[in-house]
Amino acid sequence: MSAPAGLAAEPMTHKQILKALSGLLLVLFVAMISSTVVSVALPQIIGALHGSQSQYTWVVTASLLAATAATPIWGRLADLFSKKLLLQISIGIFMVSSLACGFAQNTEQLIAFRAIQGLGMGALQVLVQVVIAAMISPKERGRYNGYLGGVMAVATVGGPLLGGLIADTSWLGWRWCFFVAVPFTMAAFVLLHRTLNVTTVRRTDVKIDYLGATMIAAGVSVLLIWVTFVGNSFDWLSWQTAVMAGGGVVILVLATLVEARVPQPVVPLKVISRRTPALAIVASLAVGMAMFGGAVFLGQYFQIGRGYTPTEAGLLTIPMMAGVLLSSTISGRMISRSGRVKPYIVTGSLVLTAGFLVMSTMDHDTSLLVIGAGMLMVGTGVGMSMQNLVLAIQNTVPLHELGAASGAVTFFRSLGGTIGVSVLGAILASHVATGIAQGLTKAGIPVSGSGGNSLDIQALPAPIKAIVQVAYGDATGHIFLVSAGIAAVGVIAALLLPPIQLRDTLDLEPAAPAADGEPVRSA
Structure with missing residues (x-):
């Protein structure tokens, strides 16, 4: 029987782990910052390319959709081939597509290139998790989740700020929101080449x-x-x-x-149908729908609904990212000490739902303190639940199924995010269209040919601009109310999870046969 490809199972020292993590975390940072840099400048980008609200949604959805569809494939390939080579290939795809996005001449081209970029993003997100899980036992992984949370927070806070500065700097322009990822990508490639040592065992029975x-x-x-x-x-x-x-x-x-x-299925049904993985996947689906779907429209709310600049919009999202950073770091260390993960997932899901309920009350003149409190709660909930749901699933599978299991949970979380962006974007567009039409009618302005559907807000006449701002500001609260309902499903799934005690070994002890019928071998 041929052995599975993977990392050497010898325990690594803390110093060795940190050295290898440096390249992996930079890879994750590159994948995340590519989305956050663009998010705050997206209203300006779509306005410059003369796009519509539907195209605004699709610029986000295209990359999420491609990442979602490709994630389980990358995860399965990580069980069969060199993880390091796969990471290098995905970095190359990501770098080339980022350049292409920067040179896009219209929204159609941008959407197409974003889809290709999503292939690389999906690969980076799942492969980093697979490699980290293969190096560190589930119980010890909690403390390192703090580093992951820190990278997520820096990328998500720094990204909008960087994107805002680029968008507000006339001599750079919005295209540099895509170009800026290239040097980070090149640095990640070099650092990964030097720090990540992968032992690959060739398989002759591979069937994709x-x-x-x-x-x-x-x-x-x-x-x-x-x-x-x-x-x-x-x-x-x-x-x-x-x-x-x-x-x-x-x-x-x-x-x-x-x-x-x-x-050798892409999504192994025998793995994801077990109680803990199945419930964790449902919770991840709900968290992904609520978080991605809700958060992606915050930049649009602050800029179009409230009239802030891209830089100011980036600064206003700091409470959410502070919540992610603090909660992921603190909960990660507490999980490593106790080995218990369910209480933190349940608490995080509850806080996430409560945060969206607070944000559902917002309109075009809601106090920024109220919005900031809601964002802090949402960030705290995400930090306590998202990575720990992955950890709960990885704890239940043997080492040679790690890629498939990680790919499955990342797939469903990304699927939730993609569905969330699509559904909430459609809801937002419908409410905005109704609000603009009602506002124009009250003002005695003909709806047809008014330009009220344009996202180039600064080019609109003052009366129409005010109507559009009110429509966007008032419509945003509706999507967060829907997000709260979706997040509540995650609370139910989290409550139904069995008590989970994280193991302190890299692999499961020999016991039941694996999903493909091979015996499970200990590390």
Whole structure:
């Protein structure tokens, strides 16, 4: 029987781990900052390219969709091939696509290049988690989650600030929001080459489930495209809905049948159907929908709904990132001491839901203190739940299934984020359109040809500009109320999790057979 590819299972010292982590964390930083740098400047980018609200949503959704569809494939490949080589390939994809995004001449090109960028982003996010999990036992991993939380916080706080400064600097321009990722990417590639030592054992029995991967990507894509256009381009009850929604579900059902039969599935059903992984995946799906879907529109709220500059909008998001940094660091160290993870996941899910409820009260003139308190609670909830849900799943699988399991949870979390952005974007667009139409009618301004749908807010006449700002400001609260409802599903899933005691070994002890029928070997 050929051995699985992976890292050497010898325990690493704290110094060795930190040395290897330096390259991995920079890789994660590059993947995260690419989204956060762009997010705060996106209203200006779409305005400069003369895009619409639907295209605004798709610039975000395209990268999330590609990352979501590709994540389980990258995770499975990490169990079969060199993790280091896969990381280097994904860095290359990410760097080239970032350059292409910076040179985009219209929103259609930008959306296409963002989709390619998403392939690299998805790979980086899951492969970093897989490599870290292969180096550090679940119990000890809690303390290192603090470093992950710190990187997340710096990237998410520093990204909007950097993006705002770039967007506000006339001699740079918005294109540098994409170009700025290139030097970070090159540095990550060099650092990773020097610090990450991977022991790869060649396998001769590798069978990639191309059919299953293609069907999963196709099914998810069809459903997300339907969610984006339903209610605007066609009605909920229409033949388009029947074809797209029904077709997407049928494809995913067929994909499930394929995954149940192939010897090496992309998404191993025997792993994710166990109680702890299944509930953790449901909670991750809810957290991803709520967090990604809600947070992505904050920059738009501050700039269009409140009239702040991109730099000011970035500064105003600091409470959320402070919550992520503090809660992930503190909870990570407490988890490493006790080995218990469920209390922190439950608490984080509750705080996340409460934060969205606070933010659901916001409109175009809500106090920034109230909004800041809500963002702090949301960040705290995310920091306590998101990485720990991954940890709960990784604790239940043997070392040779680590990539597939990590890929599965990252897939569903990204899927939740993609669905969240699409659904909440559609809700926001609908409320904004209604608010603008009502405002224009009250002001006696013809709705047709008014330019009220433009995101280039500064180019609008003063009366229309005021109406658009009020419409965006008042509509944003609705999407956070929906986010609170979604996050509540995560609370239920977290409460149903069994008590989890994290193991202090890299691999499971020999016991039950693995998903593919091979015996589970200890590290």
